[in-house]
Each structure stands twice: as C-alpha cells, then as structure tokens.
Amino acid sequence: MRQIFYLVQKEFRQIFRDFSMVRILFVVPLIQIFILGNAITTDVKNIKIVFQDQDKTPYSREFISRFVHSEYFKIIGFEENYNRLSSYLDSGKASLAIVIPRHFQRDIVLKDKPDIQLLVDGVDGNSAGVSLGYITDIVQKYQERLIESSPDLSLQVKNVRRVETEPRFWFNPNLESKLYIVPGIIALILLIITLFLTSMGIVREKEIGTLEQLMVTPIRSYQLVIGKIIPFSILGMLEIMISMGFVYLIFGIGVKGSLPLLLFESSLFIISTLGLGIFISTISDTQQQALFIAWFFMIFSILLSGFFIPIANMPPVIQHITRLNPLRYYIVILREIYLKGTSFKDLIPETLAMATFGLCLFFAAVMRFRKKLG
Amino acid sequence: MQTDKAVSVSKLSRHFGKFIAVDEISFEVDKGEIFGFLGANGAGKTTAIKMLCGLLKPTSGEATVAGFSINSDTSKIKKNIGYMSQKFSLYDDLTVKENIEFYGGIYGLSREKISDKTDQLISELNLDKMKNSLTRSLPLGWKQRLALSTSLLHDPSIIFLDEPTGGVDPISRRNFWRIIYEIASRGKTVFVTTHYMDEAEYCNRVSIMHKGKIIELGTPTGLKQKYNKTTMQDIFISIIGQN
Numbered sequence: 001m002r003q004i005f006y007l008v009q010k011e012f013r014q015i016f017r018d019f020s021m022v023r024i025l026f027v028v029p030l031i032q033i034f035i036l037g038n039a040i041t042t043d044v045k046n047i048k049i050v051f052q053d054q055d056k057t058p059y060s061r062e063f064i065s066r067f068v069h070s071e072y073f074k075i076i077g078f079e080e081n082y083n084r085l086s087s088y089l090d091s092g093k094a095s096l097a098i099v100i101p102r103h104f105q106r107d108i109v110l111k112d113k114p115d116i117q118l119l120v121d122g123v124d125g126n127s128a129g130v131s132l133g134y135i136t137d138i139v140q141k142y143q144e145r146l147i148e149s150s151p152d153l154s155l156q157v158k159n160v161r162r163v164e165t166e167p168r169f170w171f172n173p174n175l176e177s178k179l180y181i182v183p184g185i186i187a188l189i190l191l192i193i194t195l196f197l198t199s200m201g202i203v204r205e206k207e208i209g210t211l212e213q214l215m216v217t218p219i220r221s222y223q224l225v226i227g228k229i230i231p232f233s234i235l236g237m238l239e240i241m242i243s244m245g246f247v248y249l250i251f252g253i254g255v256k257g258s259l260p261l262l263l264f265e266s267s268l269f270i271i272s273t274l275g276l277g278i279f280i281s282t283i284s285d286t287q288q289q290a291l292f293i294a295w296f297f298m299i300f301s302i303l304l305s306g307f308f309i310p311i312a313n314m315p316p317v318i319q320h321i322t323r324l325n326p327l328r329y330y331i332v333i334l335r336e337i338y339l340k341g342t343s344f345k346d347l348i349p350e351t352l353a354m355a356t357f358g359l360c361l362f363f364a365a366v367m368r369f370r371k372k373l374g
Numbered sequence: 375m376q377t378d379k380a381v382s383v384s385k386l387s388r389h390f391g392k393f394i395a396v397d398e399i400s401f402e403v404d405k406g407e408i409f410g411f412l413g414a415n416g417a418g419k420t421t422a423i424k425m426l427c428g429l430l431k432p433t434s435g436e437a438t439v440a441g442f443s444i445n446s447d448t449s450k451i452k453k454n455i456g457y458m459s460q461k462f463s464l465y466d467d468l469t470v471k472e473n474i475e476f477y478g479g480i481y482g483l484s485r486e487k488i489s490d491k492t493d494q495l496i497s498e499l500n501l502d503k504m505k506n507s508l509t510r511s512l513p514l515g516w517k518q519r520l521a522l523s524t525s526l527l528h529d530p531s532i533i534f535l536d537e538p539t540g541g542v543d544p545i546s547r548r549n550f551w552r553i554i555y556e557i558a559s560r561g562k563t564v565f566v567t568t569h570y571m572d573e574a575e576y577c578n579r580v581s582i583m584h585k586g587k588i589i590e591l592g593t594p595t596g597l598k599q600k601y602n603k604t605t606m607q608d609i610f611i612s613i614i615g616q617n
C-alpha cells in the first residue's frame with residue numbers, strides 16, 4: 001500500500017514539476033471548447049434565397065413576406081429570367097431559389113393544387129435538409145392561415161384540418177448546435193488527456209530505463225499499474241471540472257442533471273481510456289510511437305462515436321463496430337445528463353455497455369502489461 | 375545446487391529468436407567477492423545480468439542468486455539484490471532528495487528510515503548543496519554515485535552493476551571504485567561489468583565473455599601468469615584475438 005503512495009506522490013511531483021503540464025490541463029480545454037464550440041455548427045441561418053415571382057399577386061407577395069420575417073432566410077433578390085436562376089446557385093450567390101408559378105393565386109382560390117418550385121444547392125446535404133425543413137414549416141403555416149381565413153369552410157372542417165405537426169425540441173429548444181456539441185467536446189477532451197498522458201507516461205519510463213529499475217524492486221506490477229492510474233484518473237476528473245467551468249463561462253451552458261452522476265459516469269469512461277493507454281504503452285517502445293498509436297486510436301474512436309458522423313448514416317457493419325466504442329456511449333450519457341438531467345435509471349443500458357467494454361479493455365491491457373514486464 | 379554461494383549459474387542460455395545472446399554459461403560467485411564481468415560490445419553481459427536480476431526469463435539453464443532460483447523465486451531475489459542498469463535510471467525531473475525518498479518508499483522503508491538514509495547518503499556523497507536541485511543538473515559522475523547509493527537503500531546482500539562507470543572521467547571512476555571496495559568490505563557481493571581493463575585489475579576474479587560464452591575465468595594475477603602478460607588489457611586482446 002505504501003508503495004502505491006510513493007508512486008502516486010512521485011507521479012504528481014513530475015506532472016507539476018514544470019509549468020507545461022498545467023498549461024496543457026487548462027489551455028487545451030479552453031481553446032478546444034471555444035473554437036470547436038463555435039466552429040462546429042449544424043445550425044443553418046441566413047440561408048440566401050432568390051425568388052422568382054411569376055404571379056405577382058397579393059397571395060404570392062404574402063407568401064414571400066413570410067420569408068422576409070424569418071431569421072433563417074435572407075432574400076438576396078428577385079430574378080425575372082428563369083434560365084438565370086441556376087447561375088445564382090452555381091456561383092454560390094444563393095443556396096436556394098423559389099419559383100412561384102403563374103396562377104398561384106388563382107389555383108389557391110379555385111381550390112386547385114398550387115405548386116411552388118424549389119431549387120436547392122445540395123452540396124452540403126445537411127444544410128439543404130435543414131433549409132427544406134424550414135421551408136416546409138413556413139409553407140404549412142401559410143396554408144393554415146389560408147384555411148382559417150377561407151369563408152366557405154365550416155368551423156368543423158377548420159378544426160379537423162388543425163391537426164398539424166409542430167416540432168418542439170424539448171431539451172434544446174432552438175436546436176442550437178452548441179448545446180448539442182459542447183458535451184461531446186468535453187468527452188473528447190477527457191479522451192485525449194487521459195489517453196495521451198497514460199500511454200506517454202508509461203512509455204517515457206520505459207525509454208529512460210526507470211521502468212526496468214522499478215522491476216528489480218520488490219514492487220508488484222499491479223501496484224505499478226495502480227500507481228499510474230490514480231494520478232491520471234485524478235487529472236481526468238480535474239480536467240472534466242475545468243472543462244465544465246469553461247463551458248459555463250463561455251456559453252452559459254450548465255449541467256442540468258446530477259453532477260455526482262456525471263462524475264461517476266466519467267470515471268467509468270476513464271477506465272477505458274486508461275486501459276487503452278496502458279495497452280498502447282505495451283506495444284510501443286518510444287514516446288513517438290506511443291503518440292502516433294494513441295493518435296490513431298483517438299481518430300478512430302472519434303469517427304466511430306457519432307460525434308461528427310451520425311451513426312445512423314454509417315454502413316450497417318460499421319454501425320455494429322461502434323457498439324464496441326465506449327466513447328459512443330459516453331457522449332450520449334454526457335449529453336443526456338447535461339441537457340436533460342436524465343436520471344441514472346434511464347442511462348443504465350449505456351452505462352452497462354460502456355462499463356463492460358471499458359473493463360474488458362482495461363483488464364486485457366493490464367494482463368498484457370504484466371506479461372510484458374515478465 | 376549450493377546455496378552458500380552468492381551467485382551460482384549452471385548452463386544458462388538466452389536466445390532471441392535464432393540469435394544466441396548467452397550460450398550455456400556456468401560460474402559461481404562467492405559471498406563478499408568483487409566479480410568482474412568483461413567482454414566486448416554485444417558479448418551478452420547485460421543479457422546475463424538481466425536474467426540474474428529476474429528482468430529476463432532464461433531460455434534454458436538454471437541459476438540461483440542469494441540462494442533463490444531465477445526460474446521460480448524472482449520476487450525473493452528482488453528483495454536481496456541491488457541493480458544499477460547500464461542506462462542512468464533515476465528520475466531526472468525529481469530532486470536528489472525526492473529520488474532517494476521515492477526509491478526508499480518503493481523498497482518499503484519506514485518514513486524515519488527514509489529520512490535517516492537520505493541525510494546519511496547526502497552527507498556521504500557530499501551533496502548537501504545539491505539535495506534540492508533536480509537530478510538532471512548533477513555532473514554524470516555524481517549521478518552515477520547517487521544511483522549506486524539508491525540501489526543500496528534496502529541493504530541488499532548482492533549488487534549488480536552494469537557498466538557503472540561508462541562515460542566518466544578517470545578521477546570519477548577511481549572514486550567510484552573506492553565506493554565499490556567499501557561496499558565489498560561490508561560483506562556485500564559486487565557483480566560488475568565493465569569495458570575498462572584497468573578496472574578489471576580491481577576485481578577479485580574476472581570472467582571474460584565472448585559471443586555469449588565465458589571463455590576465461592580467474593583472478594587477475596592468475597590470468598597474467600597463465601598468459602604471461604603484465605596487464606589485463608594485453609590478456610583481453612590476446613584472448614579475443616585467438617577466438
């Protein structure tokens with residue numbers, strides 16, 4: 001037991017010996033949260049739109065005015081020549097063109113089906129999808145108004161027609177992507193810090209020969225592992241709190257749910273990153289190798305976590321592979337606790353999956369570490 | 375196998391794939407002896423020492439260190455030996471005092487014992503002014519003496535030194551050997567490898583290793599008579615030349 005104390009004390013002395021470690025602990029999360037939180041955005045605002053109004057009637061003008069008042073759209077102009085519309089999209093001057101056909105008003109009044117034509121720049125499929133959603137919403141509202149104000153419909157019919165979809169995003173009311181992304185960033189920071197520190201920390205001792213020196217002392221390899229894990233877990237926890245502090249200061253986003261639960265889940269997650277770190281240390285002889293391999297694993301777990309690419313968009317085989325990725329579960333758990341205040345009871349499946357894979361990884365890594373030390 | 379010897383080795387081998395680094399070596403080291411392990415680069419000295427310290431599993435053969443088998447009792451061996459590796463292996467970014475405290479703690483010394491030992495070592499090594507400096511700032515010769523002292527913190531009966539004086543000036547080497555003599559005079563067994571033939575003269579007995587085999591073993595005086603040479607240097611050259 002006392003051996004572990006001396007190992008932990010030594011580790012902390014080394015970590016805080018020079019200022020660079022402190023800088024990594026504070027500056028890395030600050031920069032990542034600030035830049036990533038602002039840069040990665042799935043919000044679509046100020047969609048540039050060009051109109052062609054072939055009808056030029058009160059009805060068509062009323063329709064267009066609904067876009068004027070929406071913060072999502074920015075009308076850049078009106079184009080009379082249909083053939084020139086595509087040049088707006090090609091040059092990027094507009095990402096959306098709406099054509100209101102002749103007889104728009106007449107069709108509405110005569111209860112014919114009026115059509116409008118949309119030309120959407122589909123290069124950024126995500127934004128295109130989002131803008132279509134906004135348009136559908138506007139069209140629907142417009143339609144409701146028509147129905148309400150239509151004199152020859154009975155009240156009954158009006159009420160029946162009232163059935164409508166009104167999307168209401170409960171835990172992220174304005175679908176602000178920051179809210180969604182920031183917990184993910186915290187997870188990434190935790191992954192990076194603990195993974196890199198553990199693997200590099202062990203390999204460094206291998207490189208300078210102190211690991212060998214430790215192996216001729218009566219110390220047991222499990223003590224050595226614990227002596228490494230305790231300091232890095234504490235640093236990871238510290239890092240989580242620092243990151244949450246920055247998130248609150250920069251974006252004003254606080255934790256909705258239980259903080260102890262969040263820390264508990266985080267410690268389960270750290271088991272897997274420490275395990276991976278130990279594993280990496282057993283397959284690398286130099287710090288450069290460790291850095292390279294840790295980088296490789298980091299990219300994979302981020303890509304397969306659903307953070308950047310929605311898991312539902314992946315090929316089925318890859319989707320199954322993501323189930324082995326503790327980061328996938330941790331990001332979900334963190335978001336749930338952060339945004340919804342979800343209770344532990346509702347997080348049990350994710351927690352179990354994360355803990356199971358984390359512990360398997362950890363014990364496999366520790367076994368390998370012990371075998372390597374001989 | 376006899377257990378009154380400090381080290382007793384019988385047909386010990388280590389292969390790395392097809393390569394045979396240590397090839398069926400056998401020898402014994404008496405308690406309290408200074409035993410020199412000579413050989414050119416790549417002869418297999420470090421590999422042999424690592425097996426004796428329990429850092430490396432032998433491919434075949436047997437050896438006992440302090441009476442314990444290297445095949446089955448490495449944890450008992452570890453309590454009884456000190457080891458100073460070819461690489462400097464203290465923490466560069468800890469102070470002199472912190473290094474001593476750490477290794478003392480790892481060897482399970484009590485808190486008072488650690489602080490006593492620290493004071494004792496620091497005054498013995500004349501490191502009073504440097505005790506709170508980072509170990510990296512010490513001159514190499516002092517680092518090596520500090521490493522030697524920390525490997526003796528738990529009072530082992532046998533100490534393995536793998537090229538302890540590599541790369542330092544003659545005066546530091548002489549000082550280092552003074553300490554080795556002092557350690558041996560306390561009844562400890564010193565097992566030391568070196569490249570410097572003048573250092574071989576200081577040993578009670580030397581073995582000369584070549585391509586994984588021990589090709590000569592005896593006292594420096596005995597070997598000089600046998601080969602009719604005046605220095606270990608000449609003996610070494612003539613033996614290696616023959617092979």
Ligand SMILES: Nc1ncnc2c1ncn2[C@@H]1O[C@H](COP(=O)(O)OP(=O)(O)OP(=O)(O)O)[C@@H](O)[C@H]1O
Pocket residue numbers: 390393395413414415416417418419420421422460
């Ligand atoms: N882990 C290993 N894998 C493969 N070959 C090894 C390994 N360790 C040592 N060797 C080889 O075994 C041989 C003996 O190495 P060893 O380090 O024991 O020599 P040495 O006598 O200590 O040399 P030096 O004086 O340079 O320290 C060398 O040729 C070396 O390349």
Ligand SMILES: [Mg+2]
Pocket residue numbers: 419420421460536
């Ligand atoms: Mg060597």
